[in-house]
Amino acid sequence: MSSGSDGGDAPKGGLDKRKAYILATVVYEYIATAEPVASQALTQKYSLGVSSATVRNEMAELEAGGYLVQPHTSAGRVPSDAGYRMYVDQLMHPEQLASDDRKRIRDELRDASRELDDIIEGTTRLLGRLSKNLAFVTKPVNDTTTFKHIQLIWLGARTGVAIVVTSIGVSAQSVFELSSDVSPDDLTRLSNALNARMGNRALRDIGEHEVAAATQELGLSDDVKNAVMAALRSAASQDVSNVSASGAQNLLDQPEFHDLRKLRSILRIVEEQKTLYDLVADSMNREAPAVKIGHELGVEEMTDFSIVTVPYRFGQHAIGMLSILGSRRMPYARLVALASGTAETLSQRLTDVEIK
Amino acid sequence: MSSGSDGGDAPKGGLDKRKAYILATVVYEYIATAEPVASQALTQKYSLGVSSATVRNEMAELEAGGYLVQPHTSAGRVPSDAGYRMYVDQLMHPEQLASDDRKRIRDELRDASRELDDIIEGTTRLLGRLSKNLAFVTKPVNDTTTFKHIQLIWLGARTGVAIVVTSIGVSAQSVFELSSDVSPDDLTRLSNALNARMGNRALRDIGEHEVAAATQELGLSDDVKNAVMAALRSAASQDVSNVSASGAQNLLDQPEFHDLRKLRSILRIVEEQKTLYDLVADSMNREAPAVKIGHELGVEEMTDFSIVTVPYRFGQHAIGMLSILGSRRMPYARLVALASGTAETLSQRLTDVEIK
DNA sequence: ACTTGGCACTCCGCTGCCGAGACTGCTAGG
DNA sequence: CCTAGCAGTCTCGGCAGCGGAGTGCCAAGT
Numbered sequence: 001m002s003s004g005s006d007g008g009d010a011p012k013g014g015l016d017k018r019k020a021y022i023l024a025t026v027v028y029e030y031i032a033t034a035e036p037v038a039s040q041a042l043t044q045k046y047s048l049g050v051s052s053a054t055v056r057n058e059m060a061e062l063e064a065g066g067y068l069v070q071p072h073t074s075a076g077r078v079p080s081d082a083g084y085r086m087y088v089d090q091l092m093h094p095e096q097l098a099s100d101d102r103k104r105i106r107d108e109l110r111d112a113s114r115e116l117d118d119i120i121e122g123t124t125r126l127l128g129r130l131s132k133n134l135a136f137v138t139k140p141v142n143d144t145t146t147f148k149h150i151q152l153i154w155l156g157a158r159t160g161v162a163i164v165v166t167s168i169g170v171s172a173q174s175v176f177e178l179s180s181d182v183s184p185d186d187l188t189r190l191s192n193a194l195n196a197r198m199g200n201r202a203l204r205d206i207g208e209h210e211v212a213a214a215t216q217e218l219g220l221s222d223d224v225k226n227a228v229m230a231a232l233r234s235a236a237s238q239d240v241s242n243v244s245a246s247g248a249q250n251l252l253d254q255p256e257f258h259d260l261r262k263l264r265s266i267l268r269i270v271e272e273q274k275t276l277y278d279l280v281a282d283s284m285n286r287e288a289p290a291v292k293i294g295h296e297l298g299v300e301e302m303t304d305f306s307i308v309t310v311p312y313r314f315g316q317h318a319i320g321m322l323s324i325l326g327s328r329r330m331p332y333a334r335l336v337a338l339a340s341g342t343a344e345t346l347s348q349r350l351t352d353v354e355i356k
Numbered sequence: 357m358s359s360g361s362d363g364g365d366a367p368k369g370g371l372d373k374r375k376a377y378i379l380a381t382v383v384y385e386y387i388a389t390a391e392p393v394a395s396q397a398l399t400q401k402y403s404l405g406v407s408s409a410t411v412r413n414e415m416a417e418l419e420a421g422g423y424l425v426q427p428h429t430s431a432g433r434v435p436s437d438a439g440y441r442m443y444v445d446q447l448m449h450p451e452q453l454a455s456d457d458r459k460r461i462r463d464e465l466r467d468a469s470r471e472l473d474d475i476i477e478g479t480t481r482l483l484g485r486l487s488k489n490l491a492f493v494t495k496p497v498n499d500t501t502t503f504k505h506i507q508l509i510w511l512g513a514r515t516g517v518a519i520v521v522t523s524i525g526v527s528a529q530s531v532f533e534l535s536s537d538v539s540p541d542d543l544t545r546l547s548n549a550l551n552a553r554m555g556n557r558a559l560r561d562i563g564e565h566e567v568a569a570a571t572q573e574l575g576l577s578d579d580v581k582n583a584v585m586a587a588l589r590s591a592a593s594q595d596v597s598n599v600s601a602s603g604a605q606n607l608l609d610q611p612e613f614h615d616l617r618k619l620r621s622i623l624r625i626v627e628e629q630k631t632l633y634d635l636v637a638d639s640m641n642r643e644a645p646a647v648k649i650g651h652e653l654g655v656e657e658m659t660d661f662s663i664v665t666v667p668y669r670f671g672q673h674a675i676g677m678l679s680i681l682g683s684r685r686m687p688y689a690r691l692v693a694l695a696s697g698t699a700e701t702l703s704q705r706l707t708d709v710e711i712k
Numbered sequence: 713a714c715t716t717g718g719c720a721c722t723c724c725g726c727t728g729c730c731g732a733g734a735c736t737g738c739t740a741g742g
Numbered sequence: 743c744c745t746a747g748c749a750g751t752c753t754c755g756g757c758a759g760c761g762g763a764g765t766g767c768c769a770a771g772t
Contacts, residue, residue, distance in 0.1 A: 038735055051745050056736065074735045074752045115529065151509050153521060161526050163519055165509060170517055173471065173526045248604070249623035252616055260608055267605035394764055409716050412765065430722050430764045 015065075015086070022048070022058050023067055024091040027079045031329050034255050036076030081294040081328075084306070088291050088332050095333040097341035101130050105342050109349040116140070116169045119349070121244050123322070127342055128247025131335055133326030134266075136245040136276055140312075140319040140350070142171055143204035143236040150198075150228070152191045154184035162231035166203055168314055168350060172235035176227035182220065190218055194228065203236045243273040254327045256304055265301035266325075275299075280323050283309040289336045294328050304328050308335050310343040314350050322346065371421075371442070378404070378414050379423055380447040383435045387685050390611050392432030437650040437684075440662070444647050444688050451689040453697035457486050461698050465705040472496065472525040475705070477600050479678070483698055484603025487691055489682030490622075492601040492632055496706075498527055499560035499592040500673040506554075506584070508547045510540035518587035522559055524670055524706060528591035532583035538576065546574055550584065559592045599629040610683040612660055621657035622681075631655075636679050639665040645692045650684050660684050664691050666699040670706050678702065 015023065025046050029037045039055040042048060048055065059077050062068045067083035070076075079087065108126045109119065120137050127135035149165040158181060164172040193214040198206050208229055215225040248270060257263050269275045279297060283290035290309045297307065306328045311318035322343050324335050371379065381402050385393045395411040398404060404411065415433050418424045423439035426432075435443065464482045465475065476493050483491035505521040514537060520528040549570040554562050564585055571581040604626060613619050625631045635653055639646035646665045653663065662684045667674035678699050680691050 036735090040735080052735095053737095053745050053747090054743085057744090060737080070736085072752060073737090074750085076735070115531075148511060149509055151507055151519070153505055153507050153519070155504060155521065161521060163507070163509070163526075163529070165511065165517060169531060170519075170529045173519070173529070175471070175525060246627065249620050249627060252620045252623070258616060260614060264605050264608045267608070271602065271605060392764090396764075407716050408764095409718095409766095410714085413715090416766080426765085428723060429766090430724080432764070 015062075018050075019058055019062060020091060022055060023062055023079075023083060024087060026059070026062075026068060026077055027083060027087040027091070030078055031331055034329060036071055036078050038076035041076070081296065084293045084328060084332075085296075088293070092333045095337040097337045101338060102341060102345075104130065105345045109345055116171065119346075120320075121246075123342065123346055124244040125246045127322065127324065127338070128245075128250065130342075131247070131324045131326070131338055132250045132253070133324050133330060133335070134245065134247045134251055134270065135322070135324050136243050136270070137322045138277060138280075138320045139242050139244070140168060140314065141237070142166055142168060142319070143202070144317040144319065145203055145314055147198050147201050147203050147206060147232075147235075150191055150194050150231070152187040152228070154182070154187045157181040160187055160227070162227055164231050164235040166235055168319075172231050174227070174231045174234060176230070178221070178223045178227070180221055180223065182224065186218065186220060186224075190214060190220060190224065190228075193218065203232070206232060243276050245270050245273070245276065251326065254329070256327055256329070262301065262304060266305070269299075269301070280307060280309045280321055284311055284318055284321055286311065289340055291332060291336065306330055306332075308332070308339050310336075310339040312343040312350070313347040319350075371418075374404075374406075375414055375418060376447060378411060379418055379435075379439060380443060382415070382418075382424060382433055383439060383443040383447070386434055387687055390685060392427055392434050394432035397432070437652065440649045440684060440688075441652075444649070448689045451693040453693045457694060458697060458701075460486065461701045465701055472527065475702075476676075477602075479698065479702055480600040481602045483678065483680065483694070484601075484606065486698075487603070487680045487682070487694055488606050488609070489680050489686060489691070490601065490603045490607055490626065491678070491680050492599050492626070493678045494633060494636075494676045495598050495600070496524060496668075496670065496675040497593070498522055498524060498675070499558070500675065501559055501670055503554050503557050503559050503562060503588075503591075506547055506550050506587070508543040508584070510538070510543045513537040516543055516583070518583055520587050520591040522591060524675075528587050530583070530587045530590060532586070534577070534579045534583070536577055536579065538580065542574065542576060542580075546570060546576060546580065546584075549574065559588070562588060599632050601626050601629070601632065607682065610685070612683055612685070618657065618660060622661070625655075625657070636663060636665045636677055640667055640674055640677055642667070645696055647688060647692065662686055662688075664688070664695050666692075666695040668699040668706070669703040675706075 022042070025042055025048075026037045029041065029045070039052040039059060042055050043050070043052045059068060062083075063070065063077065066080060067086060068077040069080045071078060105126065108122055117139075120139060124135050124137045127137070145167045147164070148167055151163045151165075153161045153163065155161060155175075158178045159175065160178075160182070161173060161175045163170065194211065197210055197214055208225075211225050211228050211232070215222070215228070248267060251257050251263070251266065257266075279292070279299070280290070291306065292309070293306045294303045297303075297305065304327060305325060307323050307325045308330075309321050309323040311321050313319060322339055324330070324339055326335070378398070381398055381404075382393045385397065385401070395408040395415060398411055399406070399408045415424060418439075419426065419433065422436060423442060424433040425436045427434060461482065464478055473495075476495060480491050480493045483493070501523045503520070504523055507519045507521075509517045509519065511517060511531075514534045515531065516534075516538070517529060517531045519526065550567065553566055553570055564581075567581050567584050567588070571578070571584070604623060607613050607619070607622065613622075635648070635655070636646070639648075647662065648665070649662045650659045653659075653661065660683060661681060663679050663681045664686075665677050665679040667677050669675060678695055680686070680695055682691070
């Protein structure tokens with residue numbers, strides 16, 4: 001059995017050094033070529049110091065250990081999910097973000113006067129282009145940011161619009177209709193009262209009773225209170241499952257997606273943003289970049305895909321995630337660096353332009 | 357020559373009645389089956405009252421006239437762009453919108469308190485689902501609507517946000533930064549002055565001098581004026597080439613898109629919203645639904661596609677367009693009815709909930 | 713003059729077959 | 743424990759053969 005002595009030092013998750021190197025090389029090579037990797041190809045391209053026969057023996061053991069699979073007898077080896085997992089966790093060399101890419105991300109995020117949605121969307125597109133895969137970014141969850149200002153604008157005796165500004169920017173606007181009349185002055189006074197009461201509080205700490213207190217003080221109907229609450233709630237939650245996505249056409253470049261059924265299910269999932277969101281929701285509060293590989297995604301149709309997810313922050317709090325979806329054969333090291341770098345820059349951008 | 361006598365009455369664009377019927381049937385059948393249509397298939401499925409040999413003769417003449425093409429000798433016939441054009445313009449029976457679909461559209465648009473962007477996006481999704489093709493909708497051009505209200509909100513000595521409300525809803529918000537200090541009162545007074553001056557005027561008629569007059573009156577810097585102008589301009593133009601699209605995965609159901617290159621170019625075009633917008637921009641001010649077929653789109657990669665476009669209105673003015681993109685083999689009659697019905701309902705929705 | 717049945721012809725697409733090539737697993741010897 | 747060599751297995755591309763679908767045309771009928 002392979003677990004007898006293990007041949008030498010075991011610095012890499014139970015694999016001896018040579019096996020680890022061979023596995024890493026197989027994964028690397030397969031990522032680059034999309035072709036099953038043969039023992040000979042390895043000895044020729046990489047100086048292993050051993051013959052292809054030896055490599056074959058090692059590969060056979062790696063296959064027994066579940067790290068490699070063979071599409072059919074007399075084909076080269078391909079990494080299994082476990083093989084990729086090992087590669088990602090232990091074997092790959094972390095990469096630095098190319099300075100060229102770093103510059104483009106900075107440039108994209110430089111302009112100070114853009115709307116939040118715009119920033120998210122622009123970042124998504126850029127990430128799609130740079131990663132050459134499908135990028136998607138969740139909209140920020142706003143409830144840890146602070147309330148800055150509410151303005152109720154009178155439009156007619158029974159209609160108006162409520163605008164909520166938080167430390168992250170203008171984050172909600174909602175038109176409301178009332179069942180009884182209000183005056184412009186009522187709304188102005190209410191705006192002032194609310195601002196005085198709630199200014200600089202965390203959005204999630206603002207309860208219904210404070211709004212109720214303000215409206216009652218001014219003798220306004222519950223209708224108005226409900227309109228304000230609706231605006232505050234939508235500022236806090238920002239339609240979380242609304243995900244911005246870009247770069248679907250990049251997936252077509254990968255040979256594994258020439259299968260149309262796979263492609264369809266991916267496009268469907270991207271369009272149904274909820275599913276996309278659910279796939280990565282649990283990565284929100286992790287520190288390190290999260291990589292989900294093939295079956296780990298838990299979706300039948302996505303066994304050929306992987307997703308890299310990195311949260312972005314406002315101040316200390318993670319408020320959203322930025323993900324790259326692509327073939328399981330994706331260049332993990334590069335994409336992890338790219339996603340992390342982008343998340344970092346985006347976090348800075350959001351935090352720095354905080355409205356004081 | 358076929359133009360010698362033409363055999364009988366010529367009620368349909370120069371084709372005698374039987375030719376017209378045969379052409380219509382070929383198009384209809386090809387739309388349904390995606391297979392080249394054979395003379396025998398026609399005589400069997402439709403009661404033409406003549407034999408397949410006669411149909412063959414007619415088909416040969418329709419081919420000579422440019423309405424049909426043959427993929428290869430000994431295959432059935434397929435409509436050419438001209439054939440589709442004839443079908444759309446003269447031959448097809450206009451359809452009514454299915455009452456079931458009508459109901460779903462109404463339901464989608466019922467909810468009164470939604471944001472404009474939301475409405476557009478919801479309509480796009482629905483149209484994608486109902487059409488089983490790719491739907492895309494341009495954002496409304498706002499410059500024919502009227503200015504209702506501007507509110508400048510003070511956020512700090514040198515920052516603020518400007519919010520513009522037009523008769524169509526809240527249509528712009530922009531954060532600004534100033535090079536000198538202003539007070540909250542300054543902004544409130546300026547808001548009031550601007551509202552008094554510009555209320556109920558068409559957005560496009562508002563010039564820089566009026567804003568300048570108001571700021572000067574209050575002794576405010578040009579900085580402030582520029583911020584206001586920026587907000588007004590963005591309210592008027594709404595990033596017109598920003599197009600909402602939905603249903604790309606539907607295209608995969610059509611056998612003609614199993615060619616990956618076509619698919620890629622379509623996905624690229626959809627992602628580059630500008631191109632999509634340019635394709636239909638000239639249909640904005642037409643009364644009737646516009647149908648562009650294959651080469652008529654003027655884009656090499658799109659010769660297999662057609663687009664149906666219908667403008668939607670605010671009051672009397674066309675302010676945007678709603679389009680369905682699909683295979684050239686699309687069910688034109690149904691999609692024209694669907695697009696028209698949706699545009700109609702959307703127009704009503706936008707106009708009725710006008711802020712008074 | 714138009715229609716129609718019949719027939720020869722064309723072209724497509726499917727199937728089965730063969731040979732070349734790519735790798736492996738195994739064995740025997742260093 | 744490594745390696746050279748060899749037999750065995752599987753894939754893939756190309757090719758020939760064949761059946762089917764559909765046309766074009768001709769000659770006869772109305």
